[in-house]
Amino acid sequence: MEAQGINKDKDSRFANGIWPARMRSGRMEPSSDCPGKGPELLECLREAGAMTRTAAAAAPCCGRYEVGTVAKSLWRAGMLEMFSVFSRDRYGVGARFELWLVGGAKPPAGAREACRLAALALFYGHAGTEMPGFGWKLTRIPRRPVMAEVTFRNAHEPVRWLVDAPRRGEAPRPEADLFIFPTRGEAERKTPAGKRYTWDLAVINARPDQLREAVKRAPG
Numbered sequence: 001m002e003a004q005g006i007n008k009d010k011d012s013r014f015a016n017g018i019w020p021a022r023m024r025s026g027r028m029e030p031s032s033d034c035p036g037k038g039p040e041l042l043e044c045l046r047e048a049g050a051m052t053r054t055a056a057a058a059a060p061c062c063g064r065y066e067v068g069t070v071a072k073s074l075w076r077a078g079m080l081e082m083f084s085v086f087s088r089d090r091y092g093v094g095a096r097f098e099l100w101l102v103g104g105a106k107p108p109a110g111a112r113e114a115c116r117l118a119a120l121a122l123f124y125g126h127a128g129t130e131m132p133g134f135g136w137k138l139t140r141i142p143r144r145p146v147m148a149e150v151t152f153r154n155a156h157e158p159v160r161w162l163v164d165a166p167r168r169g170e171a172p173r174p175e176a177d178l179f180i181f182p183t184r185g186e187a188e189r190k191t192p193a194g195k196r197y198t199w200d201l202a203v204i205n206a207r208p209d210q211l212r213e214a215v216k217r218a219p220g
Contacts, residue, residue, distance in 0.1 A: 011035035011089035012200035013097055014118045015182035017068045017111025019115070020099070023075070023082040035174045037070045042079060045102045049138040049148075050117040052097055070099055079103045085114045090168070112167055113146055119180045120148045122203045126211045133158070142191060145147035147176065166190070178215065193220025 044061035057064040057072070074080035081101040085108075087093050091162040097098065098112050101107070108114040108156040120138070128134050131152035139162070140145045148163040151179055164176035168186075172179050181187035195218055202214035 003185070010183070010201060011091070011093075012116045012119075012182040013087050013089070013095035014122075014167070014200055015090070016088055017113075017115040018086045018088055018094075020083045020085045020108055020111050020114045023084050023098075026217055037077070041067065041070050041074065042102060045100060047136055048107070048121050049101075049105075049146075050114075051100045051101075051121045051125070052118050055118070055121035055125035056100070058122075058129070060129050073143060074103075074201075075100075077187065081105060081107070083108065083114060085111060085118070087111070087115060110164065112170075115167045116146055116165045119167070119182075119200055120163060121204075122145075122200065123150075123163060123165075123198075123211075124148070126203055126206050127152075130209050130211050135202050145173070147173065150178075161196075187216075188218075191218040193218055 040061040041056060042101065044059050048055070053068060053071070056067045060213065061218060069208040075082050081103055083095060084098040085099050086094065086096050097118060099108065099118055108117055124136055126152060128136070133151070133153035137149050139149050150163055151163045152159050158205055161177040163178045163180065164173045164177060166172045166182040168182055172192060174192060176195070179191050180189065181190060181199045184199045184202065187197040187199045196213045196215050197218060198216065203211070206214045
């Protein structure tokens, strides 16, 4: 059972994946029919590795109100893969979200990895507009969960963080520099001493150019 106080957190739909299902388009359209922002969205997807609608709306690749239309056009053209990911929160309430990948990309290994990718994508979407000299790539090591490496400049000095996004029931990777947990309670309880942390809803609700306020440091 979770420690007292953690249950007061609003839970994340990316906390506990159940099943990812590939969405298949009913028809194919020529790629030339894609809207003008299609190339920008695909470029973001290639860099991020995967995205959700919320992450893509926060990223500088597409307008918030057109991102869904652009993604659907790319999907129908076979240039974008969509996965419908089903999840369940700690109260047993079900949820669903879409995870987008570039067409032909390696699909998520399962629902838990899909949720990890979604959480990492949230950070990518906000950080790309805020961190100077921003760079991002997913790191995949056999028998280890997928993580991300983010690079940026801080006072003209290069900084490299390894970002881990433990989902419910997973232990944080000790080599990571920043952790993204499903809820604040889990983050405060499980982040190793002295390491940085945030949580899904803190990133989702971060105001433009205020992501740094959502990143905390554990005592020690």
